[in-house]
Amino acid sequence: MNFVSGPLPQNASAPLLALRSPINQFAYDYWKRKCGQRRMPTRDEIVPAEIVKILPHVFLLDVRQSPLDFRYRLIGTKMDEHMNGRYTGMWMSEIPHQAAPSRIWANCRQVALEGAPLAGDTPYVGRNKEFLTTEDLIMPLSGDGETVDMLFVTVGFV
Incomplete structure:
Protein backbone atom coordinates (compact mmCIF):
# COMPACT_ATOMS: atom_id res chain seq x y z
CA MET A 1 0.00 0.00 0.00
CA ASN A 2 1.14 3.53 -0.73
CA PHE A 3 1.06 6.66 1.38
CA VAL A 4 -2.30 8.39 1.54
CA SER A 5 -0.55 11.74 1.66
CA GLY A 6 2.81 13.31 2.26
CA PRO A 7 3.59 15.75 5.05
CA LEU A 8 0.56 17.72 6.10
CA PRO A 9 0.69 21.47 5.38
CA GLN A 10 1.85 23.45 8.40
CA ASN A 11 -0.77 26.15 7.81
CA ALA A 12 -3.75 23.84 7.32
CA VAL A 47 -4.35 16.35 27.62
CA PRO A 48 -5.99 12.89 27.87
CA ALA A 49 -9.25 14.34 29.24
CA GLU A 50 -9.59 16.36 26.03
CA ILE A 51 -9.25 13.36 23.72
CA VAL A 52 -11.13 10.66 25.65
CA LYS A 53 -13.04 9.48 22.58
CA ILE A 54 -9.83 8.64 20.66
CA LEU A 55 -7.59 7.46 23.52
CA PRO A 56 -8.09 3.76 22.68
CA HIS A 57 -6.53 4.51 19.26
CA VAL A 58 -3.50 6.49 20.50
CA PHE A 59 0.16 5.63 20.71
CA LEU A 60 2.81 7.81 22.31
CA LEU A 61 6.32 6.99 21.15
CA ASP A 62 9.47 8.37 22.73
CA VAL A 63 12.02 9.44 20.13
CA ARG A 64 15.70 8.75 20.72
CA GLN A 65 17.66 10.80 18.20
CA SER A 66 21.02 9.00 18.29
CA PRO A 67 20.88 6.28 17.28
CA LEU A 68 17.39 6.91 16.01
CA ASP A 69 14.76 4.68 17.61
CA PHE A 70 11.20 4.84 18.92
CA ARG A 71 9.97 3.43 22.25
CA TYR A 72 6.35 2.64 23.01
CA ARG A 73 5.47 4.77 26.03
CA LEU A 74 1.67 4.46 25.82
CA ILE A 75 -0.51 2.12 23.80
CA GLY A 76 -4.26 2.71 23.68
CA THR A 77 -6.50 -0.21 24.64
CA LYS A 78 -7.88 -0.70 21.12
CA MET A 79 -4.36 -0.70 19.70
CA ASP A 80 -3.14 -3.14 22.34
CA GLU A 81 -5.93 -5.58 21.36
CA HIS A 82 -4.67 -5.71 17.79
CA MET A 83 -0.95 -6.04 18.36
CA ASN A 84 1.01 -9.27 18.20
CA GLY A 85 2.50 -8.77 21.65
CA ARG A 86 2.89 -6.42 24.58
CA TYR A 87 5.11 -3.62 23.31
CA THR A 88 4.88 -1.00 26.06
CA GLY A 89 8.45 -0.02 26.96
CA MET A 90 9.94 -1.71 23.88
CA TRP A 91 11.96 -0.01 21.16
CA MET A 92 10.79 -0.48 17.56
CA SER A 93 14.25 -1.82 16.72
CA GLU A 94 13.48 -4.77 19.03
CA ILE A 95 10.33 -5.74 17.09
CA PRO A 96 11.29 -7.55 13.85
CA HIS A 97 8.34 -6.44 11.70
CA GLN A 98 8.65 -2.82 12.89
CA ALA A 99 12.43 -2.34 12.82
CA ALA A 100 14.10 -0.48 9.96
CA PRO A 101 13.47 -0.63 7.04
CA SER A 102 9.74 -1.28 7.71
CA ARG A 103 7.20 1.26 6.46
CA ILE A 104 6.16 2.25 10.00
CA TRP A 105 9.83 2.83 10.91
CA ALA A 106 10.33 4.93 7.76
CA ASN A 107 7.22 7.00 8.52
CA CYS A 108 8.27 7.61 12.13
CA ARG A 109 11.77 8.48 10.96
CA GLN A 110 10.44 11.05 8.50
CA VAL A 111 8.30 12.76 11.14
CA ALA A 112 11.12 12.70 13.72
CA LEU A 113 13.62 14.24 11.31
CA GLU A 114 11.33 16.73 9.52
CA GLY A 115 9.10 17.78 12.42
CA ALA A 116 5.97 17.63 10.25
CA PRO A 117 3.00 15.25 10.55
CA LEU A 118 2.53 12.40 8.11
CA ALA A 119 -0.47 10.31 7.17
CA GLY A 120 -0.02 6.93 5.55
CA ASP A 121 -1.36 3.46 5.03
CA THR A 122 0.66 0.74 6.72
CA PRO A 123 0.13 -2.97 6.07
CA TYR A 124 -1.56 -4.47 9.12
CA VAL A 125 0.39 -7.12 11.03
CA GLY A 126 -1.62 -8.37 13.98
CA ARG A 127 -4.15 -10.82 15.33
CA ASN A 128 -7.21 -9.63 13.45
CA LYS A 129 -7.04 -11.00 9.91
CA GLU A 130 -10.05 -9.01 8.64
CA PHE A 131 -7.96 -5.81 8.42
CA LEU A 132 -5.65 -5.26 5.47
CA THR A 133 -4.18 -1.87 6.34
CA THR A 134 -4.17 0.78 8.98
CA GLU A 135 -4.42 4.50 8.34
CA ASP A 136 -1.74 6.02 10.55
CA LEU A 137 -1.41 9.66 11.49
CA ILE A 138 1.97 10.48 13.05
CA MET A 139 2.33 13.92 14.63
CA PRO A 140 5.50 15.35 16.19
CA LEU A 141 5.80 16.71 19.72
CA SER A 142 8.74 18.73 21.04
CA GLY A 143 9.77 20.04 24.43
CA ASP A 144 11.98 22.75 22.92
CA GLY A 145 9.94 23.55 19.81
CA GLU A 146 12.65 22.25 17.45
CA THR A 147 13.77 18.70 18.26
CA VAL A 148 11.11 16.01 18.01
CA ASP A 149 11.20 14.05 21.28
CA MET A 150 7.87 12.24 21.07
CA LEU A 151 5.39 11.08 18.44
CA PHE A 152 1.63 11.34 18.94
CA VAL A 153 0.14 8.62 16.74
CA THR A 154 -3.46 7.72 16.01
CA VAL A 155 -4.60 4.72 14.00
CA GLY A 156 -7.75 3.87 12.12
CA PHE A 157 -8.26 0.33 10.80
CA VAL A 158 -9.35 -0.04 7.18
Missing part, protein backbone atom coordinates in the same frame (compact mmCIF):
# COMPACT_ATOMS: atom_id res chain seq x y z
CA SER A 13 -6.72 24.77 9.44
CA ALA A 14 -9.10 22.00 8.34
CA PRO A 15 -8.59 18.24 8.34
CA LEU A 16 -7.12 16.81 5.18
CA LEU A 17 -9.63 15.20 2.88
CA ALA A 18 -7.16 12.33 2.46
CA LEU A 19 -7.76 11.27 6.06
CA ARG A 20 -10.44 8.59 5.85
CA SER A 21 -10.63 7.83 9.55
CA PRO A 22 -12.75 10.11 11.78
CA ILE A 23 -10.33 9.25 14.60
CA ASN A 24 -7.41 10.65 12.61
CA GLN A 25 -9.39 13.71 11.49
CA PHE A 26 -10.24 14.48 15.13
CA ALA A 27 -6.62 13.93 16.23
CA TYR A 28 -5.21 16.15 13.48
CA ASP A 29 -7.61 18.99 14.32
CA TYR A 30 -6.68 18.63 17.99
CA TRP A 31 -2.93 18.61 17.25
CA LYS A 32 -3.25 21.70 15.03
CA ARG A 33 -5.13 23.60 17.79
CA LYS A 34 -2.36 22.70 20.22
CA CYS A 35 0.30 23.94 17.76
CA GLY A 36 -1.09 27.44 17.64
CA GLN A 37 1.55 29.39 15.70
CA ARG A 38 4.32 26.87 16.48
CA ARG A 39 5.55 23.95 14.38
CA MET A 40 4.49 21.43 17.01
CA PRO A 41 3.08 21.25 20.56
CA THR A 42 4.72 19.76 23.63
CA ARG A 43 3.73 16.44 25.20
CA ASP A 44 2.31 18.32 28.21
CA GLU A 45 -0.19 20.04 25.93
CA ILE A 46 -1.75 16.72 24.88
Whole structure:
Protein backbone atom coordinates (compact mmCIF):
# COMPACT_ATOMS: atom_id res chain seq x y z
CA MET A 1 0.00 0.00 0.00
CA ASN A 2 1.14 3.53 -0.73
CA PHE A 3 1.06 6.66 1.38
CA VAL A 4 -2.30 8.39 1.54
CA SER A 5 -0.55 11.74 1.66
CA GLY A 6 2.81 13.31 2.26
CA PRO A 7 3.59 15.75 5.05
CA LEU A 8 0.56 17.72 6.10
CA PRO A 9 0.69 21.47 5.38
CA GLN A 10 1.85 23.45 8.40
CA ASN A 11 -0.77 26.15 7.81
CA ALA A 12 -3.75 23.84 7.32
CA SER A 13 -6.72 24.77 9.44
CA ALA A 14 -9.10 22.00 8.34
CA PRO A 15 -8.59 18.24 8.34
CA LEU A 16 -7.12 16.81 5.18
CA LEU A 17 -9.63 15.20 2.88
CA ALA A 18 -7.16 12.33 2.46
CA LEU A 19 -7.76 11.27 6.06
CA ARG A 20 -10.44 8.59 5.85
CA SER A 21 -10.63 7.83 9.55
CA PRO A 22 -12.75 10.11 11.78
CA ILE A 23 -10.33 9.25 14.60
CA ASN A 24 -7.41 10.65 12.61
CA GLN A 25 -9.39 13.71 11.49
CA PHE A 26 -10.24 14.48 15.13
CA ALA A 27 -6.62 13.93 16.23
CA TYR A 28 -5.21 16.15 13.48
CA ASP A 29 -7.61 18.99 14.32
CA TYR A 30 -6.68 18.63 17.99
CA TRP A 31 -2.93 18.61 17.25
CA LYS A 32 -3.25 21.70 15.03
CA ARG A 33 -5.13 23.60 17.79
CA LYS A 34 -2.36 22.70 20.22
CA CYS A 35 0.30 23.94 17.76
CA GLY A 36 -1.09 27.44 17.64
CA GLN A 37 1.55 29.39 15.70
CA ARG A 38 4.32 26.87 16.48
CA ARG A 39 5.55 23.95 14.38
CA MET A 40 4.49 21.43 17.01
CA PRO A 41 3.08 21.25 20.56
CA THR A 42 4.72 19.76 23.63
CA ARG A 43 3.73 16.44 25.20
CA ASP A 44 2.31 18.32 28.21
CA GLU A 45 -0.19 20.04 25.93
CA ILE A 46 -1.75 16.72 24.88
CA VAL A 47 -4.35 16.35 27.62
CA PRO A 48 -5.99 12.89 27.87
CA ALA A 49 -9.25 14.34 29.24
CA GLU A 50 -9.59 16.36 26.03
CA ILE A 51 -9.25 13.36 23.72
CA VAL A 52 -11.13 10.66 25.65
CA LYS A 53 -13.04 9.48 22.58
CA ILE A 54 -9.83 8.64 20.66
CA LEU A 55 -7.59 7.46 23.52
CA PRO A 56 -8.09 3.76 22.68
CA HIS A 57 -6.53 4.51 19.26
CA VAL A 58 -3.50 6.49 20.50
CA PHE A 59 0.16 5.63 20.71
CA LEU A 60 2.81 7.81 22.31
CA LEU A 61 6.32 6.99 21.15
CA ASP A 62 9.47 8.37 22.73
CA VAL A 63 12.02 9.44 20.13
CA ARG A 64 15.70 8.75 20.72
CA GLN A 65 17.66 10.80 18.20
CA SER A 66 21.02 9.00 18.29
CA PRO A 67 20.88 6.28 17.28
CA LEU A 68 17.39 6.91 16.01
CA ASP A 69 14.76 4.68 17.61
CA PHE A 70 11.20 4.84 18.92
CA ARG A 71 9.97 3.43 22.25
CA TYR A 72 6.35 2.64 23.01
CA ARG A 73 5.47 4.77 26.03
CA LEU A 74 1.67 4.46 25.82
CA ILE A 75 -0.51 2.12 23.80
CA GLY A 76 -4.26 2.71 23.68
CA THR A 77 -6.50 -0.21 24.64
CA LYS A 78 -7.88 -0.70 21.12
CA MET A 79 -4.36 -0.70 19.70
CA ASP A 80 -3.14 -3.14 22.34
CA GLU A 81 -5.93 -5.58 21.36
CA HIS A 82 -4.67 -5.71 17.79
CA MET A 83 -0.95 -6.04 18.36
CA ASN A 84 1.01 -9.27 18.20
CA GLY A 85 2.50 -8.77 21.65
CA ARG A 86 2.89 -6.42 24.58
CA TYR A 87 5.11 -3.62 23.31
CA THR A 88 4.88 -1.00 26.06
CA GLY A 89 8.45 -0.02 26.96
CA MET A 90 9.94 -1.71 23.88
CA TRP A 91 11.96 -0.01 21.16
CA MET A 92 10.79 -0.48 17.56
CA SER A 93 14.25 -1.82 16.72
CA GLU A 94 13.48 -4.77 19.03
CA ILE A 95 10.33 -5.74 17.09
CA PRO A 96 11.29 -7.55 13.85
CA HIS A 97 8.34 -6.44 11.70
CA GLN A 98 8.65 -2.82 12.89
CA ALA A 99 12.43 -2.34 12.82
CA ALA A 100 14.10 -0.48 9.96
CA PRO A 101 13.47 -0.63 7.04
CA SER A 102 9.74 -1.28 7.71
CA ARG A 103 7.20 1.26 6.46
CA ILE A 104 6.16 2.25 10.00
CA TRP A 105 9.83 2.83 10.91
CA ALA A 106 10.33 4.93 7.76
CA ASN A 107 7.22 7.00 8.52
CA CYS A 108 8.27 7.61 12.13
CA ARG A 109 11.77 8.48 10.96
CA GLN A 110 10.44 11.05 8.50
CA VAL A 111 8.30 12.76 11.14
CA ALA A 112 11.12 12.70 13.72
CA LEU A 113 13.62 14.24 11.31
CA GLU A 114 11.33 16.73 9.52
CA GLY A 115 9.10 17.78 12.42
CA ALA A 116 5.97 17.63 10.25
CA PRO A 117 3.00 15.25 10.55
CA LEU A 118 2.53 12.40 8.11
CA ALA A 119 -0.47 10.31 7.17
CA GLY A 120 -0.02 6.93 5.55
CA ASP A 121 -1.36 3.46 5.03
CA THR A 122 0.66 0.74 6.72
CA PRO A 123 0.13 -2.97 6.07
CA TYR A 124 -1.56 -4.47 9.12
CA VAL A 125 0.39 -7.12 11.03
CA GLY A 126 -1.62 -8.37 13.98
CA ARG A 127 -4.15 -10.82 15.33
CA ASN A 128 -7.21 -9.63 13.45
CA LYS A 129 -7.04 -11.00 9.91
CA GLU A 130 -10.05 -9.01 8.64
CA PHE A 131 -7.96 -5.81 8.42
CA LEU A 132 -5.65 -5.26 5.47
CA THR A 133 -4.18 -1.87 6.34
CA THR A 134 -4.17 0.78 8.98
CA GLU A 135 -4.42 4.50 8.34
CA ASP A 136 -1.74 6.02 10.55
CA LEU A 137 -1.41 9.66 11.49
CA ILE A 138 1.97 10.48 13.05
CA MET A 139 2.33 13.92 14.63
CA PRO A 140 5.50 15.35 16.19
CA LEU A 141 5.80 16.71 19.72
CA SER A 142 8.74 18.73 21.04
CA GLY A 143 9.77 20.04 24.43
CA ASP A 144 11.98 22.75 22.92
CA GLY A 145 9.94 23.55 19.81
CA GLU A 146 12.65 22.25 17.45
CA THR A 147 13.77 18.70 18.26
CA VAL A 148 11.11 16.01 18.01
CA ASP A 149 11.20 14.05 21.28
CA MET A 150 7.87 12.24 21.07
CA LEU A 151 5.39 11.08 18.44
CA PHE A 152 1.63 11.34 18.94
CA VAL A 153 0.14 8.62 16.74
CA THR A 154 -3.46 7.72 16.01
CA VAL A 155 -4.60 4.72 14.00
CA GLY A 156 -7.75 3.87 12.12
CA PHE A 157 -8.26 0.33 10.80
CA VAL A 158 -9.35 -0.04 7.18
